[in-house]
Amino acid sequence: MKRADVVVIGSGPGGSITAALLAEAGRQVILIEEGRPVNPELLRYSYGVGEMRELYRNGGLTPCLGATPIAYVEGRCVGGGSEINSGLYHRTPDDVLEQWRVDQGVLDVSALPDFFAQCERDIHVASHPGPQALASVKLAEGAAAIGATVTDVPLWAKFETGTDGIVRVDKQSMAKTYLPRMIQAGGEIVSGTRVKQLRRMGGKWVVRSVQDRRSLDIECDKVVVCAGAFQTPTLLLRSGVARNIGRSLQLHPMIKVFAQFDTVVNQNWREIGSHQVTNVGEGVTLGCSVGSRPYLAVGLLNYPELVNETATLAPFLGAYYACISPEGHGRVRALPGCDAPVVSYALTPRDVDRLADGLVSLCDVLFAAGATRIFPSVAGSPIITDGESIQQSAARVRAGFAELTAVHAMASCPMGERIETSAVDSFGRVHGVDNLYISDGSILCSSVGVNPQGSIMALAYRNAIQLLGESR
Numbered sequence: 001m002k003r004a005d006v007v008v009i010g011s012g013p014g015g016s017i018t019a020a021l022l023a024e025a026g027r028q029v030i031l032i033e034e035g036r037p038v039n040p041e042l043l044r045y046s047y048g049v050g051e052m053r054e055l056y057r058n059g060g061l062t063p064c065l066g067a068t069p070i071a072y073v074e075g076r077c078v079g080g081g082s083e084i085n086s087g088l089y090h091r092t093p094d095d096v097l098e099q100w101r102v103d104q105g106v107l108d109v110s111a112l113p114d115f116f117a118q119c120e121r122d123i124h125v126a127s128h129p130g131p132q133a134l135a136s137v138k139l140a141e142g143a144a145a146i147g148a149t150v151t152d153v154p155l156w157a158k159f160e161t162g163t164d165g166i167v168r169v170d171k172q173s174m175a176k177t178y179l180p181r182m183i184q185a186g187g188e189i190v191s192g193t194r195v196k197q198l199r200r201m202g203g204k205w206v207v208r209s210v211q212d213r214r215s216l217d218i219e220c221d222k223v224v225v226c227a228g229a230f231q232t233p234t235l236l237l238r239s240g241v242a243r244n245i246g247r248s249l250q251l252h253p254m255i256k257v258f259a260q261f262d263t264v265v266n267q268n269w270r271e272i273g274s275h276q277v278t279n280v281g282e283g284v285t286l287g288c289s290v291g292s293r294p295y296l297a298v299g300l301l302n303y304p305e306l307v308n309e310t311a312t313l314a315p316f317l318g319a320y321y322a323c324i325s326p327e328g329h330g331r332v333r334a335l336p337g338c339d340a341p342v343v344s345y346a347l348t349p350r351d352v353d354r355l356a357d358g359l360v361s362l363c364d365v366l367f368a369a370g371a372t373r374i375f376p377s378v379a380g381s382p383i384i385t386d387g388e389s390i391q392q393s394a395a396r397v398r399a400g401f402a403e404l405t406a407v408h409a410m411a412s413c414p415m416g417e418r419i420e421t422s423a424v425d426s427f428g429r430v431h432g433v434d435n436l437y438i439s440d441g442s443i444l445c446s447s448v449g450v451n452p453q454g455s456i457m458a459l460a461y462r463n464a465i466q467l468l469g470e471s472r
């Protein structure tokens, strides 16, 4: 049987940082990843079907059951979500950290700024030098016109301005930062391999996986599970670890719209603007989304009368979202005989109201920026052209017809010192189970209300340092 000191499961931000720091400290590390390395050829086709199939789980559309269903998106490739995401960076807001300290007794939250700063250096967090994507500039102009707060969110990226004046954004994903460091330090990545179960045998862990339909077992002293907020609880439940696992999932559900302008706003389809708008309702954030042609075609499915116009309209359409930090929770269940988890989510009536209000605010901002028509992802909604159609569309949202999506998942195995409500301690150690750790989006105590990768990285960094401080 293959052997390692530590097996890390999942190569997203949580797993890559963990594996790199442990390998650099001299541990023999094997990182197991279900997905394959990213083929850069795929990325040339702007979020096309090939990219979705190869780099996303279930082609990017996994259903989450509930009164208003939510389609959630997960990366499945070497580097995890960091390879496919927008690169918008936030630290965990102070009030959220304080709430985690009070509610779950999370220790030493005041030390986190050092870890944020270290990760920011490692992945080159910096502001976009401009000029920004035109659709994003429109959002910022509209927000300023109605007095909302606009933030130019920094990215983990290197920037290069071409002779055409367009800024090329080279996102510093895990495959460009921590994973090469891990390999350099002697760590091994085993990709295309899905971990099925963890077994405790003779004081060691045996990680049972499947690679190309063949079994692969690896024996190790410690396991760090970093498979993301859906797959981590699924694997643990399948392995008989169940205390506070999978019961408190939180997502940031969002409504998307396409807004039509009289001028061109959509030139470079891989470009996503980094402006975000807040202060338009409690827990509501507005921002820009992917506006590539395949996305556009899907986004306009509610308006079949436009099917022949899509190509002509495309340069004039900007893609936007209104996203909330919800009260409601979801649940991840592992059913016998079913490899995929069953995920359900219960939005509260207040969450649904806030989504409807978020849509109204987004339309107000976009009309203030000069939009002429807005196409929301709300079944049965009219095309929005004025105040009356905004209200009709919001009423459809309140009635459960919003076609919600989510790309941020967290809190399915929350950390804390309160053993009755948390799954792991403040440093990712699974309560009551020796040498088993979680270090990914699952351990956040609740919705962070901002893009979560910055929070996940800082916590993974601090957990890895803590693990290294333990006796071997």
Ligand SMILES: Cc1cc2nc3c(=O)[nH]c(=O)nc-3n(C[C@H](O)[C@H](O)[C@H](O)COP(=O)(O)OP(=O)(O)OC[C@H]3O[C@@H](n4cnc5c(N)ncnc54)[C@H](O)[C@@H]3O)c2cc1C
Binding pocket: 009, 010, 011, 012, 013, 014, 015, 032, 033, 034, 035, 073, 074, 075, 076, 077, 078, 079, 080, 081, 082, 084, 085, 086, 087, 088, 089, 090, 193, 194, 195, 196, 226, 227, 228, 229, 231, 232, 235, 407, 408, 409, 439, 440, 441, 442, 451, 452, 453, 454, 456
């Ligand atoms: C389209 C999109 C846009 C986003 N934009 C932003 C953004 O701008 N800013 C931001 O902060 N966040 C963004 N996010 C969210 C961010 O990408 C995630 O929060 C982050 O990647 C989660 O990190 P993680 O380590 O918890 O898990 P993941 O990144 O999900 O990594 C988990 C990895 O584990 C692997 N895995 C799962 N199960 C197994 C198994 N059983 N065996 C082996 N391997 C397994 C998966 O294939 C995956 O690669 C976005 C996400 C998406 C999908």
